[in-house]
Amino acid sequence: GAVVSQHPSRVICKSGTSVKIECRSLDFQATTMFWYRQFPKKSLMLMATSNEGSKATYEQGVEKDKFLINHASLTLSTLTVTSAHPEDSSFYICSAPVRRPNKDGYTFGSGTRLTVV
Amino acid sequence: GQNIDQPTEMTATEGAIVQINCTYQTSGFNGLFWYQQHAGEAPTFLSYNVLDGLEEKGRFSSFLSRSKGYSYLLLKELQMKDSASYLCVSYPGGKLIFGQGTELSVKP
Numbered sequence: 492g493a494v495v496s497q498h499p500s501r502v503i504c505k506s507g508t509s510v511k512i513e514c515r516s517l518d519f520q521a522t523t524m525f526w527y528r529q530f531p532k533k534s535l536m537l538m539a540t541s542n543e544g545s546k547a548t549y550e551q552g553v554e555k556d557k558f559l560i561n562h563a564s565l566t567l568s569t570l571t572v573t574s575a576h577p578e579d580s581s582f583y584i585c586s587a588p589v590r591r592p593n594k595d596g597y598t599f600g601s602g603t604r605l606t607v608v
Numbered sequence: 609g610q611n612i613d614q615p616t617e618m619t620a621t622e623g624a625i626v627q628i629n630c631t632y633q634t635s636g637f638n639g640l641f642w643y644q645q646h647a648g649e650a651p652t653f654l655s656y657n658v659l660d661g662l663e664e665k666g667r668f669s670s671f672l673s674r675s676k677g678y679s680y681l682l683l684k685e686l687q688m689k690d691s692a693s694y695l696c697v698s699y700p701g702g703k704l705i706f707g708q709g710t711e712l713s714v715k716p
Contacts, residue, residue: 525703597704
């Protein structure tokens with residue numbers, strides 16, 4: 492149980508275009524979703540926290556207008572990278588707390604490899 | 609603020625035991641996680657410690673000392689498939705804050 496489905500797994504886009512990444516909780520309600528990015532051989536960096544029905548909370552240094560996060564329902568959170576540039580190329584991954592984080596941890600999506608050309 | 613330190617790389621031999629150390633400084637301590645991540649994949653949950661002491665789960669054990677701001681992950685009977693990045697993760701205020709990860713290479 493507690494599966495988060497993330498799509499797409501890989502995407503290549505041109506500079507200046509926008510890309511939407513979706514994370515769906517399949518068998519539980521995710522009131523909170525965390526969004527991370529990861530550079531090669533680096534750890535996950537928290538970008539923002541989305542809460543269903545309210546505005547996302549962004550970490551310091553993350554551009555709100557560039558990384559648009561929407562959490563319109565209890566089972567869907569989206570991250571849109573707007574006006575993408577090559578430096579936005581990265582591995583993006585979402586995560587949601589399961590019912591008992593101390594027993595089961597947080598569940599992660601499978602990640603999205605974004606390449607901007 | 610949050611600060612997590614762990615070695616960048618470690619190498620061990622198949623069948624051996626390896627200990628991966630982590631020191632942390634965090635406000636609002638609410639426990640420590642260990643995650644395993646294979647390249648290009650999502651992290652998978654290994655353990656969670658909130659009280660001092662050792663938690664054992666099969667081949668993997670995790671230890672915590674809150675007074676020392678110290679944790680370790682112990683992997684026994686190493687297998688080739690254990691080659692991965694191991695992430696020490698603090699848990700302040702409901703958010704996961706990841707350390708840089710320790711890249712473990714298991715050699716035959």
